[in-house]
Amino acid sequence: MQGANLRGLRRCAGCGVLKNKSEMIRVIRTKEGEVMVDETQKKNGRGSYICKSLDCLEAAAKRRGLQRDLRYSADPEIYEQVRRIIEAANE
Numbered sequence: 001m002q003g004a005n006l007r008g009l010r011r012c013a014g015c016g017v018l019k020n021k022s023e024m025i026r027v028i029r030t031k032e033g034e035v036m037v038d039e040t041q042k043k044n045g046r047g048s049y050i051c052k053s054l055d056c057l058e059a060a061a062k063r064r065g066l067q068r069d070l071r072y073s074a075d076p077e078i079y080e081q082v083r084r085i086i087e088a089a090n091e
Contacts, residue, residue: 010049013065014056024049029070
């Protein structure tokens, strides 16, 4: 079964590459409409993933990847939160 081979893999909202979800940053939109970074990767909500790379973050912002995946209108603050996490991980 092909689906079994994809277990644990998620597509980056920036570059479009499939990676293990533990290697990525998860952003969710809750039922209440709140958009947040899910550092535990266990919260309920519609999720989108971004590689831990500033290039992928910039591509996601340019392509409106988070807005498309999460079905919400743009909030630049979420991109800044993800940027801070990426920068802290790369230090």
